[in-house]
């Protein structure tokens with residue numbers, strides 16, 4: 149057995165992995181083209197040409213729609229803004245419930261609260277970390293109006309089953325595909341078969357513009373409503389318009405970001421291809437380590453590995469996962485324990501965002517405490533068994549992936565001795 153770095157032995161990987169950075173001269177040229185033009189945005193919060201934004205924004209949106217094979221792509225200054233616009237575009241009555249996963253980034257659920265709607269959390273699948281369709285129906289009430297799915301870590305949720313439930317119960321469907329741009333779900337891209345889907349373009353993601361986001365939809369009316377919310381729509385509509393009053397924002401993307409986004413979009417296929425193959429390589433390398441559950445890729449899916457998410461199986465002692473994290477980190481492998489359980493944030497426990505009266509939850513008679521046992525899988529994964537590698541934080545080459553595998557094998561030998569005999 150080799151001496152672990154945590155016990156004073158040599159590290160498997162002494163140097164840090166290269167930071168993920170796909171920028172080159174092409175992004176620089178795109179940004180300077182805009183700066184030289186002197187026109188860094190052409191949006192106007194009024195009807196007319198300026199309502200749709202400048203040349204780069206419109207060209208980027210056309211290219212996004214072509215790439216994702218959708219009728220409309222609408223850019224935003226972040227995907228958080230895009231999510232808020234998407235939920236707002238549905239025009240749901242105040243106090244409606246929207247089902248959402250707790251295993252996601254916080255904006256997935258706060259976008260719901262922004263419209264005085266109530267997020268109701270649905271537990272996740274143990275192996276994919278996505279919303280578990282079999283847990284949805286018990287959460288439906290007469291107030292449920294929509295489902296917000298997240299395609300977490302880089303693969304689509306189980307959409308055929310979720311769409312079936314949505315149809316049966318007349319629910320709208322939004323996909324937060326921030327972490328899965330370009331992931332395939334059978335013949336479609338993740339995010340494109342819901343009423344609205346979309347992707348983040350912030351600097352953590354596969355492709356980015358610093359900050360930014362894009363919503364995709366095949367529905368003309370939802371596209372128009374999102375554009376209204378993006379750009380001070382209350383100043384644009386008149387009494388004859390779309391049957392929905394509008395509370396607008398300024399969620400607009402600038403020309404520099406759009407110009408950079410166009411270059412980044414052209415790189416998306418090669419970036420996700422690299423992540424997918426590296427993920428598969430690591431998965432097959434780690435597959436036979438006892439008690440380790442490697443990422444499961446569901447039928448019909450490709451996986452773009454925003455995160456390489458794993459968990460430990462079997463009865464766990466409180467120290468097992470921590471031992472692995474500490475030992476792997478000491479070998480130079482950046483694994484982290486736990487992800488998100490957003491229902492546990494103070495916001496959802498205290499419900500005091502608009503003062504002490506628990507609005508908007510207080511609109512309904514329901515008890516919106518999210519019991520510990522109710523979201524069993526999410527809670528157990530987060531507290532006890534889940535750990536992962538942020539694949540989009542690094543630019544790996546194949547020798548890096550091999551070293552990750554080497555480190556796992558080295559640590560596992562000791563782990564087995566310590567915990568499994």
Ligand SMILES: *Cc1c(COP(=O)(O)O)cnc(C)c1O
Pocket residue numbers: 226227228229252253255256298324326327348349350359360361
């Ligand atoms: C990154 C992310 C967001 C938010 O996107 P921003 O562009 O940072 O606002 C939302 N949901 C998920 C799942 C994300 O990973």
